Amino acid sequence: xxxxxxxxxxxxxxxxxxxxxxxxxxxxxxxxxxxxxxxxxxxxxxxxxxxxxxxxxxxxxxxxxxxxxxxxxxxxxxxxxxxxxxxxxxxxxxxxxxxxxxxxxxxxxxxxxxxxxxxxxxxxxxxxxxxxxxxxxxxxxxxxxxxxxxxxxxxxxxxxxxxxxxxxxxxxxxxxxxxxxxxxxxxxxxxxxxxxxxxxxxxxxxxxxxxxxxxxxxxxxxxxxxxxxxxxxxxxxxxxxxxxxxxxxxxxxxxxxxxxxxxxxxx
Amino acid sequence: xxxxxxxxxxxxxxxxxxxxxxxxxxxxxxxxxxxxxxxxxxxxxxxxxxxxxxxxxxxxxxxxxxxxxxxxxxxxxxxxxxxxxxxxxxxxxxxxxxxxxxxxxxxxxxxxxxxxxxxxxxxxxxxxxxxxxxxxxxxxxxxxxxxxxxxxxxxxxxxxxxxxxxxxxxxxxxxxxxxxxxxxxxxxxxxxxxxxxxxxxxxxxxxxxxxxxxxxxxxxxxxxxxxxxxxxxxxxxxxxxxxxxxxxxxxxxxxxxxxxxxxxxxxxxxxxxxxxxxxxxxxxxxxxxxxxx
Numbered sequence: 066x067x068x069x070x071x072x073x074x075x076x077x078x079x080x081x082x083x084x085x086x087x088x089x090x091x092x093x094x095x096x097x098x099x100x101x102x103x104x105x106x107x108x109x110x111x112x113x114x115x116x117x118x119x120x121x122x123x124x125x126x127x128x129x130x131x132x133x134x135x136x137x138x139x140x141x142x143x144x145x146x147x148x149x150x151x152x153x154x155x156x157x158x159x160x161x162x163x164x165x166x167x168x169x170x171x172x173x174x175x176x177x178x179x180x181x182x183x184x185x186x187x188x189x190x191x192x193x194x195x196x197x198x199x200x201x202x203x204x205x206x207x208x209x210x211x212x213x214x215x216x217x218x219x220x221x222x223x224x225x226x227x228x229x230x231x232x233x234x235x236x237x238x239x240x241x242x243x244x245x246x247x248x249x250x251x252x253x254x255x256x257x258x259x260x261x262x263x264x265x266x267x268x269x270x271x272x273x274x275x276x277x278x279x280x281x282x283x284x285x286x287x288x289x290x291x292x293x294x295x296x297x298x299x300x301x302x303x304x305x306x307x308x309x310x311x312x313x314x315x316x317x318x319x320x321x322x323x324x325x326x327x328x329x330x331x332x
Numbered sequence: 333x334x335x336x337x338x339x340x341x342x343x344x345x346x347x348x349x350x351x352x353x354x355x356x357x358x359x360x361x362x363x364x365x366x367x368x369x370x371x372x373x374x375x376x377x378x379x380x381x382x383x384x385x386x387x388x389x390x391x392x393x394x395x396x397x398x399x400x401x402x403x404x405x406x407x408x409x410x411x412x413x414x415x416x417x418x419x420x421x422x423x424x425x426x427x428x429x430x431x432x433x434x435x436x437x438x439x440x441x442x443x444x445x446x447x448x449x450x451x452x453x454x455x456x457x458x459x460x461x462x463x464x465x466x467x468x469x470x471x472x473x474x475x476x477x478x479x480x481x482x483x484x485x486x487x488x489x490x491x492x493x494x495x496x497x498x499x500x501x502x503x504x505x506x507x508x509x510x511x512x513x514x515x516x517x518x519x520x521x522x523x524x525x526x527x528x529x530x531x532x533x534x535x536x537x538x539x540x541x542x543x544x545x546x547x548x549x550x551x552x553x554x555x556x557x558x559x560x561x562x563x564x565x566x567x568x569x570x571x572x573x574x575x576x577x578x579x580x581x582x583x584x585x586x587x588x589x590x591x592x593x594x595x596x597x598x599x600x601x602x603x604x605x606x607x608x609x610x611x612x613x614x615x616x617x618x619x620x621x622x623x624x625x
Binding site (some may be wrong): 067108147170173174175176179181185188189190191192198200201202204206248252292 | 334348396531534535536537538539541542545
């Protein structure tokens with residue numbers, strides 16, 4: 066996915082001028098991994114860390130499955146990336162910037178570089194489809210004309226072209242998730258975090274949504290797709306990280322050829 | 333964030349929660365009505381206090397059968413004293429007529445003879461005359477042979493002033509209480525409205541909205557609610573005042589001698605602006621708890 070240009074007279078969306086307005090872009094950032102977790106610990110109980118010494122490197126343009134049983138720490142890992150939680154030990158680097166050193170005022174600017182999709186969709190049911198997607202651009206103070214065209218394009222990509230005026234609460238579960246995905250991609254973020262995005266959908270819709278994420282990934286956007294659904298993972302040949310007893314373990318070639326034994330710590 | 337975006341999002345908020353906002357404005361209007369009522373009471377107490385506090389008058393009761401010539405000499409003398417504005421003769425018959433008019437009583441009292449009301453000299457002093465000066469004049473006048481008694485109403489005024497001051501204090505405390513209640517009502521009402529929209533706030537925060545982006549439309553909505561509630565309260569108060577004024581003046585004013593007054597324009601403006609500010613502040617505090625996402 067190409068970064069937005071200034072051809073339309075707007076230079077408001079700045080995917081890599083992130084974290085705070087006026088921040089200078091690291092000239093070496095295109096060569097760096099998009100996400101690095103270094104020896105990350107997260108304790109929800111002092112005697113039982115949810116994550117213990119997680120090491121992970123995610124390259125640009127990668128599609129990564131994060132799996133593990135319910136409560137294993139998949140969501141916690143993603144929440145650490147979008148700073149809904151903070152790490153207790155270790156560090157997380159996004160495009161070379163340490164997330165935990167961001168001030169509270171900088172967190173919104175981090176999130177503008179992320180697209181986040183949830184199991185429960187997190188859309189506003191009484192808003193229209195258009196409003197739910199447009200909010201991500203309104204936050205960037207984008208001109209309305211541009212918002213309309215970008216939202217229209219995003220809805221087209223998720224298969225909801227021409228349905229912008231419908232109230233979201235009247236859509237099916239699969240369609241609501243597509244709205245959430247459209248909202249996640251409309252700002253053309255560097256990284257998409259999908260936290261069990263198929264958890265509330267039936268199997269064939271789950272595959273459709275997975276395919277949609279793969280199409281997004283094919284345009285260059287990095288996708289981290291957390292799911293506990295092994296049947297879904299087994300259908301694809303992407304890199305897999307499994308969270309087991311708080312540690313990240315890797316099966317590089319997907320589950321097709323995976324014997325079930327972990328190889329080594331990720332990263 | 334652009335003002336246009338703030339206003340358009342606030343308008344959307346009003347559209348979506350119109351019923352809730354109408355309920356909120358009604359609740360707030362009741363609180364503001366109490367506040368405006370308390371202020372109205374304070375204003376009228378102040379007028380009463382000012383009026384009574386500056387009323388310096390003295391009645392010189394004359395002996396029965398006092399010669400008119402002596403009375404006239406005394407009147408001229410009184411008018412020549414420093415601090416005295418006017419001194420007027422009131423005959424027994426005139427005193428009786430005035431009493432019956434003011435008291436609005438009929439029956440037995442109307443049968444009282446004019447002799448029951450002594451003739452007097454009603455002395456009006458200039459405003460700002462010290463109490464001590466009034467006492468001096470009183471003592472000097474009492475020495476005249478035609479004078480039966482001198483009434484300065486000092487103890488009467490002292491008691492009334494004390495009563496008015498107490499009333500002012502009570503009205504002030506009531507106003508303070510109402511302000512606190514209004515703040516609580518504003519805060520809780522807006523908190524309810526915002527609680528119903530926390531999913532919106534969560535979505536915006538996860539999309540990278542700054543606290544200001546989330547907060548400002550709610551602040552605008554709160555300010556508009558507060559302003560509208562204050563305006564509604566003042567409208568109700570004005571209509572009620574206009575409708576009841578003549579009755580109030582006919583009863584209360586006949587006792588106090590002071591006609592009721594409505595809120596000063598500055599108080600009206602302060603109430604309207606205060607309503608807006610209270611609504612805005614209530615929103616700031618209410619929305620703050622949902623920003624930590």
